[in-house]
Amino acid sequence: MDIGVLRRDGRTDPFFDGTASDRLVIKRCEACGLWFAPDASGCPECGEEDLGWAEASGAATLVTWTVLPKDPPAFLALVELAEGPWLHARLDGVARGDLREGLPLRVTFEHPAEGESYILFRP
Amino acid sequence: MGIPRGTSIVGLGMTELGKVYGRSPRRLAADAVRLAARDAGLALGDLDGLLVSHGMGGSPGIELAGTLGLRDLRLLSQVNAFGATAGAMVSYAAAAVLSGTATAVACVFADAPLKPKQSAGSAYNRSAREWYGFGGMTAALGLRSVNSFYALAAQRHMARYGTTSEQLGAIAVSTRAWASRNPLAQMRDPITLEDHQNSRWVSEPLHLLDCCLVSNGAIAVIVTGDDRARDLARPPVHLWGWGQGHPGHRKERGSDFGLTTGAVSSGATAMKMAGITPADVDVCELYDCYTYTVLVSLEDYGFCAKGEGGAFAASGALGPGGSLPTNTGGGQLSAYYMWGMTPLSEAVIQARGDGGERQAPSNDVILVSGNGGILDHHSTLIVSPHRKGA
Numbered sequence: 001m002d003i004g005v006l007r008r009d010g011r012t013d014p015f016f017d018g019t020a021s022d023r024l025v026i027k028r029c030e031a032c033g034l035w036f037a038p039d040a041s042g043c044p045e046c047g048e049e050d051l052g053w054a055e056a057s058g059a060a061t062l063v064t065w066t067v068l069p070k071d072p073p074a075f076l077a078l079v080e081l082a083e084g085p086w087l088h089a090r091l092d093g094v095a096r097g098d099l100r101e102g103l104p105l106r107v108t109f110e111h112p113a114e115g116e117s118y119i120l121f122r123p
Numbered sequence: 124m125g126i127p128r129g130t131s132i133v134g135l136g137m138t139e140l141g142k143v144y145g146r147s148p149r150r151l152a153a154d155a156v157r158l159a160a161r162d163a164g165l166a167l168g169d170l171d172g173l174l175v176s177h178g179m180g181g182s183p184g185i186e187l188a189g190t191l192g193l194r195d196l197r198l199l200s201q202v203n204a205f206g207a208t209a210g211a212m213v214s215y216a217a218a219a220v221l222s223g224t225a226t227a228v229a230c231v232f233a234d235a236p237l238k239p240k241q242s243a244g245s246a247y248n249r250s251a252r253e254w255y256g257f258g259g260m261t262a263a264l265g266l267r268s269v270n271s272f273y274a275l276a277a278q279r280h281m282a283r284y285g286t287t288s289e290q291l292g293a294i295a296v297s298t299r300a301w302a303s304r305n306p307l308a309q310m311r312d313p314i315t316l317e318d319h320q321n322s323r324w325v326s327e328p329l330h331l332l333d334c335c336l337v338s339n340g341a342i343a344v345i346v347t348g349d350d351r352a353r354d355l356a357r358p359p360v361h362l363w364g365w366g367q368g369h370p371g372h373r374k375e376r377g378s379d380f381g382l383t384t385g386a387v388s389s390g391a392t393a394m395k396m397a398g399i400t401p402a403d404v405d406v407c408e409l410y411d412c413y414t415y416t417v418l419v420s421l422e423d424y425g426f427c428a429k430g431e432g433g434a435f436a437a438s439g440a441l442g443p444g445g446s447l448p449t450n451t452g453g454g455q456l457s458a459y460y461m462w463g464m465t466p467l468s469e470a471v472i473q474a475r476g477d478g479g480e481r482q483a484p485s486n487d488v489i490l491v492s493g494n495g496g497i498l499d500h501h502s503t504l505i506v507s508p509h510r511k512g513a
Binding site: 003004005006007008009010011012015036037038039044063064065066067068069070074076077078080084085086087088089090100101115116118119120 | 251252253254255256257258259260261263264265266271274275276278279282283323324325326327328329373374375376378380381
C-alpha cells in the first residue's frame with residue numbers, strides 16, 4: 001500500500017528503531033510497570049514523567065474498527081495489545097466478515113523502499 | 124441593584140448560516156453579538172461581559188471586544204472545551220452574574236471553515252506526502268479524519284449492544300423531518316431510511332447522512348440576572364441547571380470509549396441543579412455531530428437504558444409527534460453546524476415558543492447538550508420559559 005513517506009519526529013524514534021528490525025517497541029512506566037502507546041508522554045497512573053521503552057509481545061485483540069471506502073477498502077482499528085494499551089492501527093488480510101470484538105491479531109512489519117518501517121495487524 | 128438569584132438568556136443573535144462568504148469569523152462574531160443585543164433590547168454599552176469561542180480556524184479571540192468597541196468590561200475571556208464550549212460559556216456567564224462579577228454577558232461562537240468552490244468534506248481534511256512520528260504513521264495509514272474516530276466509537280457500540288445502521292438512520296430521518304419545518308435549515312428536503320442507507324459510506328459504519336454539515340456563521344446569546352431580564356424586550360429563557368463531564372477515557376484495557384460519554388456525569392449534575400429527572404424533560408436539543416452522538420447521549424442522560432438507544436430512536440420518539448421531540452430545528456445534521464450553539468440556539472427558540480411549524484407541543488423543560496473531542500468533553504444546560512421553582 002502507498003502511504004506516502006514516513007519520517008521520524010525525534011520523540012518516537014525507538015519505536016522506529018524497533019520496526020526496522022521487526023520488533024514492537026512501545027512505552028513503559030518503569031515505576032509502576034504499565035505499558036503505553038509510543039506517543040504517550042507520561043504515566044497518568046503514578047505520575048512518572050519519564051517513560052521508558054520496552055519490547056511488547058506483538059499479540060493483540062481487536063477492540064473496534066472502521067472501513068474506509070477505498071479500492072481496496074482500508075480496514076482501520078483500535079487494537080488492544082496483550083500488555084494493555086490500545087493503538088490506532090491498520091488491519092491487513094481481513095474481510096468484513098472476520099471483524100468482531102476480541103479477534104486475535106498479531107503485529108506485522110512493513111519495510112517500504114523509502115521512509116521508516118511501519119506496523120500492521122493481521123489475524 | 125442586588126445580586127440576582129437566578130439567570131436567564133435574554134438575547135439570541137444569529138448571522139446568516141451556511142455558505143456565507145466574505146466575512147471573517149471575527150466580523151461574523153461581532154455581527155452576532157450586535158444582533159443578540161438588539162434582540163434583547165440592550166445597547167452594546169450595556170454589556171459588561173464577553174466570552175468568546177472559535178472553531179478550528181483559531182479566531183476570534185478576546186480582540187473581539189475591541190472590534191465591538193466594548194469598554195470597561197468586567198469579564199472577558201476566550202473559552203474552549205471544543206464542542207462542549209457553548210454550554211460551558213453560558214454556565215460561566217451565569218456564575219459571573221450570580222457572583223456579581225458582571226451583569227450582562229454575551230457568549231459568542233463564530234467559524235468560517237467553508238471556502239467558495241470547496242467541498243464541505245475537504246474543509247477539515249488533512250493529507251500529505253510526508254508524515255512524522257508515530258502519530259504520523261497512524262494518519263498515513265488512513266486514520267486521520269474525525270469521521271473515522273467517531274466511526275470507531277459507533278462501531279464499538281454496535282458490536283457491544285447490537286445497535287444497527289438503520290437505527291442510526293432513524294435519527295437522520297427524524298432530524299430532517301424537523302429541519303423541513305425550519306426556514307433556517309440548510310437541508311430541508313425530507314429523507315427516508317432508504318435514502319440514509321443508500322448514501323455513500325464516509326467511514327463504515329457511518330453513511331454520509333450520519334454526518335453533520337459544515338457551516339460558516341456566528342451565533343451569540345446574552346445572559347443576565349432574572350431581576351433585569353423581566354424588563355427586557357423578549358421573554359427570558361431561565362437557566363435551571365448546568366453541568367460538564369470529561370470522562371478521561373484512557374486508550375487502554377477496560378476503557379468505555381464509544382460505550383459511555385461525559386453526558387452521564389454532566390447530565391446528573393445539571394439535572395440535580397435544576398431539580399428534575401429525565402422524565403421531566405419535554406424537549407432535547409442534543410449535539411449531533413453524528414447520528415451516533417445523539418443515540419449515545421440519550422442513553423447516558425437516562426432517557427432509555429444503556430444499549431437501548433437504537434431501539435428508542437427507531438420507535439419514532441424523537442421526531443415530530445414523538446414523545447421526546449429532539450433536535451427540533453434540524454440540528455447539526457440538517458440545519459446548521461455552529462458547534463454547541465446549534466442546540467443552544469434552537470433551545471432558546473423553543474423556550475420562547477418561536478418555533479413556528481416546528482414548535483414542540485410542550486416546552487417547559489428543555490435539555491441542551493454539547494459534545495467535544497471524540498466524545499471526550501460534554502456540557503449540559505437545562506432551560507425553561509419559567510422561573511425555577513415557580
